[in-house]
Amino acid sequence: xxxxxxxxxxxxxxxxxxxxxxxxxxxxxxxxxxxxxxxxxxxxxxxxxxxxxxxxxxxxxxxxxxxxxxxxxxxxxxxxxxxxxxxxxxxxxxxxxxxxxxxxxxxxxxxxxxxxxxxxxxxxxxxxxxxxxxxxxxxxxxxxxxxxxxxxxxxxxxxxxxxxxxxxxxxxxxxxxxxxxxxxxxxxxxxxxxxxxxxxxxxxxxxxxxxxxxxxxxxxxxxxxxxxxxxxxxxxxxxxxxxxxxxxxxxxxxxxxxxxxxxxxxxxxxxxxxxxxxxxxxxxxxxxxxxxxxxxxxxxxxxxxxxxxxxxxxxxxxxxxxxxxxxxxxxxxxxxxxxxxxxxxxxxxxxxxxxxxxxxxxxxxxxxxxxxxxxxxxxxxxxxxxxxxxxxxxxxxxxxxxxx
Amino acid sequence: xxxxxxxxxxxxxxxxxxxxxxxxxxxxxxxxxxxxxxxxxxxxxxxxxxxxxxxxxxxxxxxxxxxxxxxxxxxxxxxxxxxxxxxxxxxxxxxxxxxxxxxxxxxxxxxxxxxxxxxxxxxxxxxxxxxxxxxxxxxxxxxxxxxxxxxxxxxxxxxxxxxxxxxxxxxxxxxxxxxxxxxxxxxxxxxxxxxxxxxxxxxxxxxxxxxxxxxxxxxxxxxxxxxxxxxxxxxxxxxxxxxxxxxxxxxxxxxxxxxxxxxxxxxxxxxxxxxxxxxxxxxxxxxxxxxxxxxxxxxxxxxxxxxxxxxxxxxxxxxxxxxxxxxxxxxxxxxxxxxxxxxxxxxxxxxxxxxxxxxxxxxxxxxxxxxxxxxxxxxxxxxxxxxxxxxxxxxxxxxxxxxxxxxxxxxxxxxxxxxxxxxxxxxxxxxxxxxxxxxxxxxxxxxxxxxxxxxxxxxxxxxxxxxxxxxxxxxxxxxxxxxxxxxxxxxxxxxxxxx
Numbered sequence: 026x027x028x029x030x031x032x033x034x035x036x037x038x039x040x041x042x043x044x045x046x047x048x049x050x051x052x053x054x055x056x057x058x059x060x061x062x063x064x065x066x067x068x069x070x071x072x073x074x075x076x077x078x079x080x081x082x083x084x085x086x087x088x089x090x091x092x093x094x095x096x097x098x099x100x101x102x103x104x105x106x107x108x109x110x111x112x113x114x115x116x117x118x119x120x121x122x123x124x125x126x127x128x129x130x131x132x133x134x135x136x137x138x139x140x141x142x143x144x145x146x147x148x149x150x151x152x153x154x155x156x157x158x159x160x161x162x163x164x165x166x167x168x169x170x171x172x173x174x175x176x177x178x179x180x181x182x183x184x185x186x187x188x189x190x191x192x193x194x195x196x197x198x199x200x201x202x203x204x205x206x207x208x209x210x211x212x213x214x215x216x217x218x219x220x221x222x223x224x225x226x227x228x229x230x231x232x233x234x235x236x237x238x239x240x241x242x243x244x245x246x247x248x249x250x251x252x253x254x255x256x257x258x259x260x261x262x263x264x265x266x267x268x269x270x271x272x273x274x275x276x277x278x279x280x281x282x283x284x285x286x287x288x289x290x291x292x293x294x295x296x297x298x299x300x301x302x303x304x305x306x307x308x309x310x311x312x313x314x315x316x317x318x319x320x321x322x323x324x325x326x327x328x329x330x331x332x333x334x335x336x337x338x339x340x341x342x343x344x345x346x347x348x349x350x351x352x353x354x355x356x357x358x359x360x361x362x363x364x365x366x367x368x369x370x371x372x373x374x375x376x377x378x379x380x381x382x383x384x385x386x387x388x389x390x391x392x393x394x395x396x397x398x399x400x401x402x403x404x405x406x407x408x409x410x411x412x413x414x415x416x417x418x419x420x421x422x423x424x425x426x427x428x429x
Numbered sequence: 430x431x432x433x434x435x436x437x438x439x440x441x442x443x444x445x446x447x448x449x450x451x452x453x454x455x456x457x458x459x460x461x462x463x464x465x466x467x468x469x470x471x472x473x474x475x476x477x478x479x480x481x482x483x484x485x486x487x488x489x490x491x492x493x494x495x496x497x498x499x500x501x502x503x504x505x506x507x508x509x510x511x512x513x514x515x516x517x518x519x520x521x522x523x524x525x526x527x528x529x530x531x532x533x534x535x536x537x538x539x540x541x542x543x544x545x546x547x548x549x550x551x552x553x554x555x556x557x558x559x560x561x562x563x564x565x566x567x568x569x570x571x572x573x574x575x576x577x578x579x580x581x582x583x584x585x586x587x588x589x590x591x592x593x594x595x596x597x598x599x600x601x602x603x604x605x606x607x608x609x610x611x612x613x614x615x616x617x618x619x620x621x622x623x624x625x626x627x628x629x630x631x632x633x634x635x636x637x638x639x640x641x642x643x644x645x646x647x648x649x650x651x652x653x654x655x656x657x658x659x660x661x662x663x664x665x666x667x668x669x670x671x672x673x674x675x676x677x678x679x680x681x682x683x684x685x686x687x688x689x690x691x692x693x694x695x696x697x698x699x700x701x702x703x704x705x706x707x708x709x710x711x712x713x714x715x716x717x718x719x720x721x722x723x724x725x726x727x728x729x730x731x732x733x734x735x736x737x738x739x740x741x742x743x744x745x746x747x748x749x750x751x752x753x754x755x756x757x758x759x760x761x762x763x764x765x766x767x768x769x770x771x772x773x774x775x776x777x778x779x780x781x782x783x784x785x786x787x788x789x790x791x792x793x794x795x796x797x798x799x800x801x802x803x804x805x806x807x808x809x810x811x812x813x814x815x816x817x818x819x820x821x822x823x824x825x826x827x828x829x830x831x832x833x834x835x836x837x838x839x840x841x842x843x844x845x846x847x848x849x850x851x852x853x854x855x856x857x858x859x860x861x862x863x864x865x866x867x868x869x870x871x872x873x874x875x876x877x878x879x880x881x882x883x884x885x886x887x888x889x890x891x892x893x894x895x896x897x898x899x900x901x902x903x904x905x906x907x908x909x910x911x912x913x914x915x916x917x918x919x920x921x922x923x924x925x926x927x928x
Contacts, residue, residue, distance in 0.1 A: 054753040061757060068784050075783045146472050147465035148479040162909035163902045164864040166878055171902075174894040367769035373871055381771065395779045399772065407767035 076396075085401075087392040088113070094387050096378045098294055109388045116383030117405060123301055123379065124366040130305035131365060132358070135312025142317050153313070160310030165368055168307050173299035173375045180204045183286050194280075201280055201287060207298060208280035211291040217271035224267040231263075232256045249340075296377040300369065308365045312358060319354035320346075352424045359417040363410050370406075380405060497522040497896075503889035524893050525900050528884050530585055530593070532900065535720015535875040538712075539592030541576050547591060549579050595711070596723050599633040602626060603730065611915065627734075634719075634727070636711035640703040645680075652676040716794035720875030722904050728794075729863040729908075732801040736862070737855070739802065740809025741848075745839060747810060748817055758810070765807035770865050773800050778872040797869050805862040812858055816851030817843065849923050856916035860909045867905075877901045 042052045076082060088110040095105050100118040103111060142153040160168070183203045186194065194201045201208040232255075239250040268275065280290025323346050331341040372379040373386070381402060389398040453459060467473040497520030501507040507521035525532075542563050545553045552575075556562050562575055580588060590597070606626035609619035628642035652675040660668020719727065746758035765773070777800040778793060785791065820843060828838030848855070870879035881897040884890050 050751050054751050057751075057753055057757070067786075071786055072783045074787050078787060144475070145465070145468060146475045146479070148483075149475050152479055152482070158910065158913075159906070162860070162864075162906045162913065164867040164878075164905055166867045166870075167898055167902045167905070170878065171895075171898050174898070178894060370769040370771045371868070373771065381769075385772065385775065389779075396783060399776055399780055402772055403764075403768045403776075406769060406772060407764060410767040411763070 072396075081393075081396075083397060084394075085397055087388075087394050087397070090392070092388070093391065096383060098297060098378055109384075109392070112388060113380060113384035113401070116378060116380035119377065119383075120366070120369055120372075120379040120381075123297065123304070123369050123372070123377070124362075127301055127304040127308065127365050127369065128362045130301070131308040131312055131361070134305060134309035136316050138309060138313035139316030139320070142313060143320060157310045157313050160307055161314075165303065165307045166371060166374055169299055169303040169371055169374050172303045172306075173295065176295040176299050177204050183282060186282050186287075199277070199279055201282075201290075203287070204295070205286060205292075206295050207293045208287045208290045209293060210277035210279050211289070213276045213278050215274040215276065218274040220271055221264060221267045221274060225264045228259045228263045232259050235259065294377070296372070296375040299375050300372050300377050304365055304368055304371075307368075308361055311361050311364075315354055315357045315361065319350040322353045323349050355420055355424075356417055359413060359420070363413045366409060366413070367406065492516075493518045493520050496520070499523055499526050502527070504891065504893050505889075520896055521893060522896055524884065524890050524896050526585075528890070529900070530589060531721065531884065532877050532880050532897070532904075533589075533722045534593055534596065535724060535880055536718050537593065537596065537720060537723060538714060538718060539580075539588060540594060540712075541579070541592070543594070544583060544588065544592050545575075545579055548583055548587060552579065595633045595636070599630045600726070602629060602633075632711070635714055635716070637713040638700065638704050638708070638710040640700055640707075640709075644699050644703070648679040649676075652679060716792045719794060721880055722877050722901075724794075724869070724874060724876055725863065725866040725905075726908075728798055728801055728866045728869065731798045732805050732862050732866075733859050735798075735802040736805035736809055736858075739806035740858075741813055741844065743806060743810035744813035744817060747814055762807045762810050765804055766811070770801075770804050771868055771871060773804055774868060774872050776800070793872070793874065797872070797874065801862060801865065804865075805858055808858045808861070809855060812851045812854035813847060815854065816847035816849075819850050820846055852916055852919055852923070856912055856919075860912050863909060863912070864905060877904065 042048050089108050091105075092107055092109045092112040093105050094112070096103055096112060096115050096119075098119055099115050100122060101111075101115060103115045138153050138156060141149050142157065144150050144153075180202050181204065183201075183205055186201060186203065199210050235250075235255050236252055239252045239255075243249050278289050280287045280292075282288075327345055327349065328341060331345045332338075336344065369379060370381045373382060376382070384405075385398055385402040389395050392398075450456075454463060466476045496511075496514070496516050496518075498507045498510045499522050501510055501521065501523035504521055504524070507519070507523055511519040511521075542559055545562065546559065553559065553562060556575060562572060580592075603626065605619070606623040609615040609617065610623060625646070628646045632639055632642045652672050655675040656668045656672020659671035663671070743758050743762060746754050747762065749755045749758070774797065777796040781791065781796055782789070824842060824846065825838070828842040831838075833841065867876050867878050870876045875883070878901060881901060884897060885893060
């Protein structure tokens, strides 16, 4: 009869820390934690020592002192007597406005170029290939400088717009493209224009409601409402009605040539236009590739299956192809938006006053607070991109294939 | 069969008809045009519009380009020549003709002694020989005059080949070093040279004593060997720690806080000894004289080479099961990716000195290379992570069930497949990195675009834009286009599923 032996007792030996998979991960993490702590301590220590040697400290009080410099493009009122914090805010708004407008234009051009690149027309496809390759393979900085040079060197001076001059305004004398910038009509908001704007916003909301109802109805009953026509009508009709009802409260102030420059109207600076156009053109090439690959990613069988079910071509596109293609297209598209936003910091090349030039440029130079300024600048960009990627993650999880 | 009876069929053709030619609309050019250009009304209109656009663009650009003035010494002279020829527009390519060396190399010094001895031996002899001109005989002003007179009498092509032989040789050797990595058909022995190339390139570009790169290489080899020896005895973790410790001992002074300064670092001591025994070397050229397209290539190549391993490690760290490692990698990647490169470059130029031990000074070019590398590695990490995520779980499980440890399973099973999937993304990141090297102009390095400003700042070429931008743009285009085509080739070659 065999003796029953106890299982070997669990003992802990020091070597298990290295060789036992259960403990090794702990060891590695502890070692890593110690190393990281050491590194951080070293960094902070160095910084403190260096700052002390320079007689500096870390304070953010400079934000509330007078800025003392002017900003040439302001979405909110700003004068040189305002604080550095307000200057930073003006810069942030300038960054955001060029980023948002850039994203919109880049999407329009990019989708167009991507679809046209797949065109059956050989010539169009080749032109678009050339466009995309030329944009993608040269630095963005060159494009910004080129567009800026076009805007400042190849456009007429304001004095040439005079009677008998070589230049003339376009779009029924409402837009002037000159080397001092583009002048467009400025809307004047009179009494009652608030109502018109409110109606416009309400009708936009109405469009979304209608779309929602139409989708629900289609899923419940299979009936399809003419959503596009309803939306179009909603977009224009109520606002126009309100506009005329209130006695045309919104008027346009046209730019006019007075003296050596244009007066009236809205001046859009060349720096803004150069940055906006170059960012849009450059990013649109990447978006074109994304759109193209998104469309190609949907196998032909999907279209054929839809046709076999008797679905019409445009409904096939709308109901079968687009929802699937968008799932492929949107995530990289959003990361292109992110890239565009970050690339807008190239504003430095043309002197556009974005947040890097105000907070990260002039403010730092005037106050000598490099550390604090760069920190705030970094935090702004970081928050912006985290928000955008959070939006992307939300979208991703909402359209993810539900697999079991 | 029957012979007497007449065949009921009146006529039977015994030979084949020659095949008729297809209708003219179905062959050759006409068919191609029909299918590709005018397949429908809409398509025909598109073709028409496209033709108009092409004509419009070419009619503007071609005369300007082709009628360009190639020989002139200033923009005014260009315009005079243009008007004399009776042209409305003409490019002034003369600026490229005269300044292309500057755009390629910035203010990197030429090897004047070589130029003088090769092409101007009489003038050199008249001035008193090499020693008299370059080694103290002349004062600085006279020497500058001699050199500029010499350069004015020398063809730009000759200056390019012989005056800049150091960067050119480095570039040629780079092609040799990169070739075995890019094309697997070449002998594997060449990879040894690829490993040695960074040191060779450093020596050629920066010059100085030959012993510095040699000793650094030896020190690296020594620390790797020590790490390996210890690793065979203590395992992977102990080995890498020992290697890092050896590296610190050889190159840095890790124990200065404890007052131990006598032994470490070993490097400068050896350097002094070797230099006194065999003083070989080239003229030292400091980093701030680097510039032009050469600078873009140096930053781009170093960034590419260094960021790939770092990016892979970050991606693995992000996928790691160890929470601390994962957390550190995620933070690093997101922080780096969330902030534009310009801000990082400004950080490198304004702030890095705050974070380093007091008294450390750092070459600006080196700082830029480090920043660009970190930046690109964060993007690469995301690309590689995509590749890792695309692999089915079965691959990881299969590697585990074979009993491979983590590093082996990664090296042998996971990474080869994951990297293959992510090739397009990796190459795109590299292209982006290469294009982003132009941003260094904002922190005061002389990249090609900054040099176009320098050219424009001279009295002769004030007001010239397009020609310079086109030249620089084409330089970048050639490199980036090559990279993207190579990635397509690589995808084709590595495609193992026979679809």
